[in-house]
Amino acid sequence: MSQKRVAAIKIEDDPEGYPLGAFCIPAHYADYLEKIIIPLGVVKDRTEKLARDIVEDIGDGPIVALCVLKGGHQFFHDLLEWIQIIGRTSTKNIMQIRVDFIRLKSYVNEESTGEVQIIGNDDLNGIRGRNVLVVEDIVDTGKTMEKLLGELKKYEPKMVKVASLLTKRSKARIHGQAYTPEYVGFDVPKKFVVGYSLDYNEYFRDLGHICLINEKGKEKFKSD
Ligand code: HPA
Ligand code: MG
Secondary structure, eight states, X not given: OOXXXXXXXXXXXXXXXXOGGGSOOOTTTGGGEEEEEEOHHHHHHHHHHHHHHHHHHHTTSOEEEEEEETTTHHHHHHHXXXXXXXXXXXXXXXXXXXXXXXXXXXXXXXXXXXXEEEESXXXXXXXXXXXXXXXXXXXXXXXHHHHHHHHHXXXXXXXXXXXXXXXXXXXXXXXXOSOOOSEEEEEEOSSOXXXXXXXXXXXXXXXXXXXXXXXXXXXHXXXX
8 A cells, every 4th residue: 555645845944954065066066055955865765756656646548758848857867767667567557658858938028927938849749638747847936837737738638747846935835826736846945946957057957966055156156
């Protein structure tokens, strides 16, 4: 029997985390981080559980796994690897997976009604009539994801579920008004997190652990 599910693992507002010296950090980032909040091993273990939950829910048919680049790529890789491991060690017919990759471009007009443009994918007609699993790194206010789901709906998929490694405790989320994906790894405080493909101006994607950036890092890697 499977264990009762946890909606998301909550990382406290002011997490104690782990000192940088407790795990291995690339030298090029060591001076620019405050602390580790989710070590890579914990990310991977949580991803295994999410993969099991997903297989339990929708594992009886083929799916299209849709990776939202760039931030989602590591989670996408690890999640699909776990689903494949579950599949090859099961006697049941576990989901066959097609993959597609999208990037989102957000245009915000002066009234801040964001518009999301999907770029870089195969023909999205491939999702018509199929079960789709969207894989994201982080859902903050949820506005971008809601817009993406609206766009995907135009292609009439059979079903769409979303897996996001992280959600952020934005004000709207605290008040229960932010979009929340079906599968969430960790709910993080409203602080800027980097690592495991999450970037700050394209830096820190090549850092395994999920960390808080420090003031020196924000300055050093600020966009020019
Ligand atoms: N880190 C990286 N990318 C993000 C974040 C974050 O904290 N929030 C929204 N996009
Ligand atoms: Mg993202």
